[in-house]
Amino acid sequence: MYKNQKIAVIIAAAGFGKRMGSGIPKQFLEIEGKPVLVKTALAFSRNQYVDGFFVVTAKEFAEKTQELLKGIEKFQGVAEGGAERQDSVYNGLKLLPEDIGCVLVHDAARPFVTQEIINAVIEKTVEEGAAVAAVPVKDTIKMVNESGRLSCTLPRNQLKSIQTPQGFQREWIVKAYSQAFSEKFYGTDDAVLVERAGFPICLVDGDYTNIKITTKEDMPMEYRVGTGYDVHRFDKERRLILGGVDIPFELGLAGHSDADVLVHAVMDALLGAAALGDIGKHFPDTDERYRGISSMKLLEQVLQLLEASGYCIGNIDATIIAQEPKLMPFIEDMKINIAETLKISHNKVNIKATTTERLGFTGRKEGIASEAVCILNKI
Numbered sequence: 314m315y316k317n318q319k320i321a322v323i324i325a326a327a328g329f330g331k332r333m334g335s336g337i338p339k340q341f342l343e344i345e346g347k348p349v350l351v352k353t354a355l356a357f358s359r360n361q362y363v364d365g366f367f368v369v370t371a372k373e374f375a376e377k378t379q380e381l382l383k384g385i386e387k388f389q390g391v392a393e394g395g396a397e398r399q400d401s402v403y404n405g406l407k408l409l410p411e412d413i414g415c416v417l418v419h420d421a422a423r424p425f426v427t428q429e430i431i432n433a434v435i436e437k438t439v440e441e442g443a444a445v446a447a448v449p450v451k452d453t454i455k456m457v458n459e460s461g462r463l464s465c466t467l468p469r470n471q472l473k474s475i476q477t478p479q480g481f482q483r484e485w486i487v488k489a490y491s492q493a494f495s496e497k498f499y500g501t502d503d504a505v506l507v508e509r510a511g512f513p514i515c516l517v518d519g520d521y522t523n524i525k526i527t528t529k530e531d532m533p534m535e536y537r538v539g540t541g542y543d544v545h546r547f548d549k550e551r552r553l554i555l556g557g558v559d560i561p562f563e564l565g566l567a568g569h570s571d572a573d574v575l576v577h578a579v580m581d582a583l584l585g586a587a588a589l590g591d592i593g594k595h596f597p598d599t600d601e602r603y604r605g606i607s608s609m610k611l612l613e614q615v616l617q618l619l620e621a622s623g624y625c626i627g628n629i630d631a632t633i634i635a636q637e638p639k640l641m642p643f644i645e646d647m648k649i650n651i652a653e654t655l656k657i658s659h660n661k662v663n664i665k666a667t668t669t670e671r672l673g674f675t676g677r678k679e680g681i682a683s684e685a686v687c688i689l690n691k692i
């Protein structure tokens with residue numbers, strides 16, 4: 314309620330997200346662990362002036378939508394979507410109770426809407442009859458003719474990029490929608506229908522962060538950190554393999570595989586960041602298939618697991634802790650081996666070596682330890 318006017322919101326969530334091209338419509342994709350639609354709904358649920366919100370959803374997602382929004386304060390119910398956004402919003406308008414004074418229409422695909430924008434749209438709508446959120450256009454906008462060539466340049470200082478929410482006095486939007494349907498006019502937002510019906514519309518400040526998630530690039534990147542640590546004992550009967558490099562030294566490392574302690578730490582960091590467990594889970598030392606295997610082969614399999622879960626590697630930083638031998642001459646080759654096996658550029662991998670000043674088990678030359686940290690990106 315604002316100045317004695319009851320405020321309802323229609324959230325348009327009946328699209329299929331063809332431009333996003335994900336398996337499910339974009340409003341059901343998750344951002345920071347919450348479906349986009351839920352984030353959007355919560356913004357209106359929390360708003361001080363909003364009395365209730367309705368969600369328009371495709372028939373096949375009605376049950377899922379009810380399930381996701383169950384228990385969210387001010388959720389009033391779902392309407393069935395139509396072929397175009399305009400059809401969907403029209404179906405939402407038909408659900409509004411009689412006592413609603415102002416209606417806000419919002420894209421489910423704009424989950425970053427702020428309370429400031431919602432408040433500004435409501436206040437201006439109640440005072441002036443209609444208001445939409447907008448931001449200045451940043452790029453130069455040009456018209457293109459049928460042959461694909463530029464025909465004219467629009468004056469940027471007169472252009473605005475229009476967002477939602479868009480707020481209207483109830484009678485204005487109902488009249489505008491009825492008129493548009495009787496004239497078979499279709500527009501890309503609600504305001505254009507209200508403009509055509511002859512009503513004045515105010516602008517309020519939107520925000521560049523209030524984007525409409527439309528294509529893959531619009532989904533925020535999720536960053537995940539992982540750490541790995543491993544130790545192997547020296548064994549004079551074995552070779553010393555670190556980062557896939559066979560290092561000439563009188564002692565090798567004991568283990569079920571080739572005991573590449575560096576690569577094991579890297580693999581654990583990668584698996585950890587992706588919440589996929591650890592190398593013991595994927596390559597147990599009770600499995601004969603892994604006896605003597607090159608750890609680079611296991612690293613290849615870790616990459617496949619990451620790819621299957623939709624992760625890309627941001628960077629890896631690893632440290633080998635060894636009193637002996639001197640590792641500096643081999644570090645560059647280790648780095649190249651790891652980067653190329655993981656199909657990432659060389660500068661995404663860093664490897665360091667240190668002694669422990671003769672302290673502890675590495676200092677007593679009983680074995681070598683390694684630790685690694687990585688960042689993964691999920692799109």
Ligand SMILES: Nc1ccn([C@@H]2O[C@H](COP(=O)(O)OP(=O)(O)OP(=O)(O)O)[C@@H](O)[C@H]2O)c(=O)n1
Binds near residue numbers: 332339397398401421
């Ligand atoms: N028939 C439709 C089409 C769209 N929308 C909703 O309108 C908003 C803006 O539309 P858009 O970004 O075009 O979404 P989609 O139609 O899903 O995307 P696309 O055009 O890529 O298929 C979205 O929240 C979408 O769910 C709707 O309610 N009914």
Ligand SMILES: C[C@](O)(CO)[C@H](O)COP(=O)(O)O
Binds near residue numbers: 398475476502525
């Ligand atoms: C309503 C809108 O979000 C305003 O910018 C936009 O016009 C919706 O367009 P779409 O083609 O339905 O994504």
